[in-house]
Amino acid sequence: MDGGNVPGRRADAGRRAILKGMAALVGAASAAAPARAAATERAAPDGARAPTGAASYDVIVIGGGFAGLVAARDCSLRGMRVLLIEARDRIGGRTATSAFQGHRIELGGTWIHWEQAHVWTEITRYGLALSETPGATPDRMAWLSRGRLIEKSGEEGFALLSDGMQRYCDVDGDLAHSVFPRSPEPLHAVDQVRPFDRMTLNDRLAQIGLAPEIEDLVAPNFTINAHRDPGSASFAEQLHWWARGDFNLRRLFDCSGHFKFADGTGALANAIFADGSFHFLPGTPVRAVRQARGLATVSVDGGAYSAGAVICALPVNLLKGIRFEPGLDPRKLAASRAGVTGTGSKTYVHIRQKVGAWLACAPYPSPITLAFTEQERDDGTILCAFSAGDSLNTGDRDALQAALRGLLPGAEVVDSVSYSWTADPYALGTWAFYRPGQLTDGTFEALRRAEGVVHFAGGDIAAHWRGFIDGALETGIATARIVHDALRRG
Template sequence: MIEDKAAASRRNFLKAAGVLVATSAVGAKAIAAGQTRVEQSGTTPPKAGDHFDVIVIGGGMAGLTAARDCALRGMKTLVLEARNRIGGRTFTSEYGGKRVELGGTWIHWSQGFVWNEVTRYGLSISETPGAMADTSAWITGGKLKSAPSMELWPKIGEAMAEYCNVDEWGGRLVFPRPYEPFLEREKVRQWDRLSLTERMGQLKLTPEMRDLLNIQFTINCHNDPRKGAFIDMLRWWVLGDSDMALMFDKIARFKIYEGTSALAHAIIGDGDAQLLLSTPVASVSSEGGRNVLTTTRGDHYTADAVICAVPQNVLSSIKFTPGLSQQKMRAAEAGHTGIGVKCYVHIKQKVGKWIGMAPYPNPITQIWTEQERDDGTLLVCFGPPGGLDQNDEEQVQQAVRQLIPGADVVAVMGYEWALDPYSKGTWCWYRPEMFSESLEALRAPEGSIFFASADSATGWRGFIDGAIQSGVESSHAVHEYLNKGKRS
């Protein structure tokens, strides 16, 4: 195993959420480390005390989309982003001369909101080799097995279809129109009571198939599947056309060739919304339709409307006066389950198009080929919380060798999203009953404060598509709110 100062420096750099690696010239503006503002051509940089029609808290995909659409509708718009980069839980970096996505990655043409943005800005698509793996390896009963993927995955697909077939229609009677998730509210509530593990306990499965399904549930909820809600798996299944191969294509195969950061820059560059980086918001005080936002530095900005576009797990870190609804705060304080590990592992061996899997609580849940390289293979690795220290290359090598005996780790890189105070986790997966009890509350505006997040989207919640959907909807709602008096 190779360990050098350069590798250590890269780990520290990524852990500290350093410089954004610019990946495209498509409407982009380079952001240097420590830079605290991005100035749009022809505008005066914002200063403390300035008033805006709308202020957006958070420069992730939801916030950027909301800000662009507000600005394009003629609203004076400001984005306050806590980090020194945009993109939120998407983060394009570089390893060995090639792009890697440290956060949100995959998209699909059936995800209409993000696909519209990709075509709007002329971005292109690449594929993850391991998503169509030739060979699969898995641990079951403490033993390592291997087989051609075409022999294994159809069997997993059959078991998943049985698991999700709660209504003899593959869940489609529970979610007849999945972007309108409460058309069958009582059916949703019925199945929302179960965890992923509890639903599996209702089926007669072999121990091996139980392990193989456990693997899928662990990576999906990015946690112990006993903590994740079954209803979210059912929702993914319906959105994935009730087919394992199609669902996998939609969640883990296709990505933006230029990088998710290229999309983020294109969105914020399209319009005249202003952006301040390294500007965390500490509090929002609302009275008489006027909102005062105070940053952690003590600067104040005012707005007629606010779009709060921070993740669910971060919402409770901002003080709102008056306080937010009890339902909203309960969901924020409980948090979603996505707090696991994602990292990249470079090994000397060439394993081709390969995927490896192990059930909870193994330190690696799934790991597959991200790049086939001249000097080995770059693998993308996912694990549950507390199982893998991505900063300990010796531990990573031991974990990888459980699935690839004799593997030699060259380097490990990743980003610790659960430790980042502005994300406190990865993608969103709800806990049992959170869907029924909290989704509508998390989406609901409170006075002149509106909310946008991938974590509260009605469609592909937890995905880039859901973030953009939420941003589009919140900007429209703010426009309606601010113009209501003008039309009356």
């Protein structure tokens, strides 16, 4: 893609290094997913770049992740003139299909499920296929408890985990149904949610007094959802995950770690992109959003664009870095400064051993919180390993091997790959999981609220699958409808 005349390509050296690393990783996938490059080439559907200067649109969408992509598509299909501005040279945001050891991998968002209504509609719409991760239904399980490695069959280990998780989440004798009776409307029973939103994940663990070896099996499985120190995250968020999984651990595992796009998340991003008809400005970070008298002006380096509405589809953690005039609701800013909790890592590791369908976990702050088989192969196994917060230096091969050996004695690392979304200036974190209080103290509602003609979308502020691809799609679809109706009303 020729980005030569695109404004706003001046990144500082640190940013450039991180994004270059990403470009190399994503580039590695182009053989496996050739459609990706073609889709971004089609960036400006009429063959022209969006003109700089005083160009005017009905809607400007900021951010080409799934929320922004689907918002741009839907707005354009409703007849609006749309400009999508994206800081990176690619679409997809916190999803990126790549390749590792000849195997298609996802550096970011991966697993999806038919229970996720928005993503499944898109899968139906574009006829996309599924593939599976073997470690989601393990034959063997292991976990670290107080320095001891406990090993079980998959069936026995999962039954213990499922039972422990059920005790952890059953706050009302009805598996928490009274807390989230309508999962897509998380504040429907806000008075029931509030007390649990004041608690951390650790507070709840301390409350129920599980046997130590069960506690050490259960704790990693909610820690990984927060992707950070479980003392920093809201227990109500975990209850909402549980409700999304139909109050059942097997279903939640299926939704969050089992089924993925056979052709990668890039296949969906490309399909949405190709379906819409909008101007696209890649490699262009937005610096400021001003609004006056019902018109918004979006500034990038060397230019500005105006529109009757803006859809800001950025991660919450980035809002603090954009100049909004008038200023944003202070609760949005406070949430952005505090940051959502997801800041851990995801690493693919090729090991020499053949371990079959295997899953292992360890409580925080163990360097690896959860690891499982991603691909069984003739020359060993590819594992997918998650760490919470910064508990593992993924670039340190020896540290990675040592951490893995804690769960899989004798493991020999052949190669590994990871990408730091937390260091990435256009993500500053992984997925959204809220801090105590943020769901019920007005923060969540403030993050979702439009301010004048500026509307907000993104997986981080979704009502239902918050922190997921489905949540990003949910907000993009809903916001496109709201903006269309508002502009029609004038």
